[in-house]
Amino acid sequence: MKNLSFLCLSLCLLLKSAAARRPLPSSSDVSALASFLSAIDPSTIPPWSCLASWNFSASHPCSLPRRSFFTCGLSCSSSRVSSITLDPAGYSGTLSPSISSLSLLSLLDLSDNSFSGPIPPSLSSLPNLRTLVLRSNRFSGPLPASLASLPNLETLDLSYNSLSGPLPDWLGSLALLSRLDLSFNRITGALPRLPRNLLELALRGNSLSGSLSRHAFDGLNRLEVVELGQNSLSGTLEQWFFLLPSLQQVNLANNSLTGVQVPRVDSRNGLVAVDLGFNQIGGYVPGNLTSFPLLSSLSLRHNRLRGGIPAELGQKKTLRRLFLDGNYLTGKPPEGLVSGQAPVSGSLGDNCLQGCPASSRLCAPSQKPVAVCSQAYGGKPK
Ligand SMILES: *[C@@H]1O[C@H](CO)[C@@H](O)[C@H](O)[C@H]1NC(C)=O
Ligand SMILES: *[C@@H]1O[C@H](CO)[C@@H](O)[C@H](O)[C@H]1NC(C)=O
Ligand SMILES: *[C@@H]1O[C@H](CO)[C@@H](O)[C@H](O)[C@H]1NC(C)=O
Numbered sequence: 001m002k003n004l005s006f007l008c009l010s011l012c013l014l015l016k017s018a019a020a021r022r023p024l025p026s027s028s029d030v031s032a033l034a035s036f037l038s039a040i041d042p043s044t045i046p047p048w049s050c051l052a053s054w055n056f057s058a059s060h061p062c063s064l065p066r067r068s069f070f071t072c073g074l075s076c077s078s079s080r081v082s083s084i085t086l087d088p089a090g091y092s093g094t095l096s097p098s099i100s101s102l103s104l105l106s107l108l109d110l111s112d113n114s115f116s117g118p119i120p121p122s123l124s125s126l127p128n129l130r131t132l133v134l135r136s137n138r139f140s141g142p143l144p145a146s147l148a149s150l151p152n153l154e155t156l157d158l159s160y161n162s163l164s165g166p167l168p169d170w171l172g173s174l175a176l177l178s179r180l181d182l183s184f185n186r187i188t189g190a191l192p193r194l195p196r197n198l199l200e201l202a203l204r205g206n207s208l209s210g211s212l213s214r215h216a217f218d219g220l221n222r223l224e225v226v227e228l229g230q231n232s233l234s235g236t237l238e239q240w241f242f243l244l245p246s247l248q249q250v251n252l253a254n255n256s257l258t259g260v261q262v263p264r265v266d267s268r269n270g271l272v273a274v275d276l277g278f279n280q281i282g283g284y285v286p287g288n289l290t291s292f293p294l295l296s297s298l299s300l301r302h303n304r305l306r307g308g309i310p311a312e313l314g315q316k317k318t319l320r321r322l323f324l325d326g327n328y329l330t331g332k333p334p335e336g337l338v339s340g341q342a343p344v345s346g347s348l349g350d351n352c353l354q355g356c357p358a359s360s361r362l363c364a365p366s367q368k369p370v371a372v373c374s375q376a377y378g379g380k381p382k
Contacts, residue, residue, distance in 0.1 A: 028101050029081045030056045033074075035098035036084075040091050044114070049089035080104040082128075088112030088136075095139075097122040104128055111135040111157075119158070121146040129153060135181070136160040143182075148173055159183040159202065167192050167208075182206065183227065191216040202227040204251070211235025221245050229253040229275065237276070239263040242292075247271050253299065254278040262286035265293075273297040277323060280304055285324065290316050301347070302326035306376070309333055309348070322346040325365070328376045329353055338362055352376070 037054055045051045050072035054061075062076035075083045081102050092114035099108070100122035106129060116138040123129070124146030130153060139161040147153070148170035156174075159181045166189030167182075177195040183204040190210035194201065196219045208231040217223070223244050229251045236259035237252065243263060248270050257279040265271075271292045281303040287310035289295060296318050305327040313319065314334025322337065325347035333348055338360035348356055349365035352373035356363035367373075 027060075029062070030060060032096075032098045032101035033061065033081065035096045039096035040093035044090055044092040046089055049091075050087045051089070051091060077104060077106075083107035083109075085109040086111075086113060090114060092116070095120055095134075099123070100125040102126065106152075107131040107133075109133040110137060113137055115139060117141075119144050119147075119163075123147065124149040126150065127152065130176075131155040133157040134161065138162060140164065143168055143171075145170060151175065153177055155179040157181040158185065161185050163187065166190075167203075169193070171195060178222070193218065194220060196220060198223050199246075200225040200227075203231065204228065205230040207231060208233055212237060212241060214238070214240050217241070217244060224248045227251045228255070231255050233257060235259070236261060242269075242271065249273045251275045252279070257281055259283060260286055262288040264288045264291045267293050270294055275299040276303070277301040278303075282306075284308075285310055285313075285329070287312060289313075294318055297321040299323035299346075300327070305329060307331075309337070309353075313337065319344055322348075322362070325349045325351065327351050328368070328373065330373070330377075332356075333362070 033054065033056065037051060040051065053072045061071040061074050062079045062081060073084060073086050074081055082104050083106060085107065086109065088111065090113060094117040095115055097120040103126065105126050108129065109131065111133050114137060115134065118141035119134065119139055121144045123144065129150050132153065133155065135157045139158065140163065142165035143163060145168065153174050154176050156177060157179065163182065163185040164187065167187060169192045172193035172195055174195045176197055178197050178199045180198060181202040183202045185206055187203065187206040187208060189208065191208065191212065194216050198220055199222050201223065204227045208228065211234055224246050225248060233252065233255040234257060237257055239261045242265065249272060253275045257276065258281060260276060260281055269292055272294050273296060277299040281300065283305065284307040285300060285305055289298060290310060290312035295316065297320060301323040306329065308331035309324065309329055311334050314336030320343060322344050323346040329351040330353065332355045333353055336342060337344055338357055344362065346362060347364065348362045349367065351367055353367055356367065
């Protein structure tokens, strides 16, 4: 008897340690998925969609062997749900707070559906979450502060929703965040200090205001892409901005910038494309832009620039697109831009240039009426 109970004890311990090594399917994952599903309007779940195929009463979504059994939209790591990537079937509903029980979840992608309501604060209990993509839905309300407690978040894409309020100060604390896309929401206010590890910052189509402060971009040594077009940013874009060491593409079009200060840079600068169109930038075309060794696309269209087009732009071998139309530029355009074999596309039209040859594509549309130009330069309209 004694021996038998000893045997059981050792056997039980053995079984217990085996179970610890290969965890059994978690039933809490199944009930979290069931709550997730029940928060979606069943009339928006088409029969051919992923969610229509979810039925875990017969089998756990992570059970093995998975050769004969694959659950659409889910993947597992050992026996726990590790990612949810829904198909864009037009699902409508809310994001159930129960999602937070999927404690091993590292990817949640619900893009191109019609989820609405707030982003649940309970997301903070997903410490393994690396990618959160809720792009193109109808989420509203502020960015929940609980996102601040996702230390492993690398990609946050909440673009094309109806999120509102200012960008919170805790954003800067997301130490691993490399891609942030909040474009086309209703975000207001100034840029706070941004996460240090960012490669891509996209905030197009919001209502951001104020000037770009050095403080917000301090230490962003990996930042390659800045998409801030269609906001209400104002003030002068200063020299420090062009010296961010990894910068490649900048879009600040359709804002209210009034000035730009461009430094002369060395051969390590990697800036390829700059779009500052549709602002209120006054002064001259910054000649220092020609010092950017890889500059290929430049737009300063529809601003208030005056004076001549820097002659060096005509010799800039890397330049492929140049939009300077809709300003008050004067003089003769550089020969290198408007000669027959120039490889540059774009426009120098709607300015006050003289002798822009009609044979060059760049010279369309036509220049401003002489009266408009002479008034702009303080002369009397003729
Ligand atoms: C789910 O699967 C069980 C067992 O195979 C089955 O009895 C049940 O009808 C299924 N439910 C739905 C909604 O298809
Ligand atoms: C800026 O606004 C103009 C006019 O509304 C629009 O045509 C253009 O696509 C916008 N450009 C960018 C880069 O947002
Ligand atoms: C051109 O760059 C130099 C060196 O960075 C700077 O001192 C100068 O002010 C710049 N010129 C303009 C017109 O901004």
